[in-house]
């Protein structure tokens with residue numbers, strides 16, 4: 001699978017979201033939208049009404065990352081609104097199979113996220129219900145944090161696990177992904193890369209996306225898992 005870059009609007013200017021999304025439109029594959037409820041994580045961002053508005057103005061497919069306490073209730077609504085991917089947290093979902101199926105039934109790809117301290121092995125039997133597994137490479141809640149290298153061994157194990165099941169599930173990393181860290185992620189098995197501050201703090205966000213893609217492609221071409 002080709003490298004995909006999903007810039008996070010968490011580091012964008014929230015008063016100019018549509019313009020900020022357009023700035024990376026020609027360079028990126030997805031627009032990553034971080035929904036936070038001030039309960040699952042200690043930060044509050046945007047919810048369904050803003051996602052619905054964004055969908056009217058943005059041509060990139062929207063990748064919703066729900067950092068909320070009750071994804072079972074709220075996740076299907078994001079898929080019904082038109083988000084192309086909806087990711088829920090394993091730590092928050094009480095009925096992940098039902099919710100992942102509801103996301104798919106509404107026409108979106110279904111993602112499952114795990115925090116840095118959450119193992120992936122317990123979710124092996126759920127892989128058939130997933131289109132993407134998100135391994136957080138920071139504790140969720142804020143942009144601009146330092147990348148946690150301790151997640152890399154888990155990423156390798158996740159890549160092996162996905163390969164054993166046919167390799168169809170995408171492996172996303174989110175948190176601290178930059179030109180300094182993206183090669184390590186690609187080498188360990190990631191194929192979808194979220195980057196917030198690395199893109200939106202750059203003078204030219206589209207160029208920042210291209211630079212990230214180039215490095216990830218180079219590292220993937222040299223990675224043992226991709227051969």
Ligand code: DX5
Pocket residue numbers: 008009010011032034065138139140141142143144145174175176177194195196197198
């Ligand atoms: C953090 C969010 C990320 C965040 C990443 O909880 O899920 O998507 O925007 O920001 P950076 O790339 O700056 O770490």
Ligand code: ZN
Pocket residue numbers: 008032033034065174194
């Ligand atoms: Zn995110």
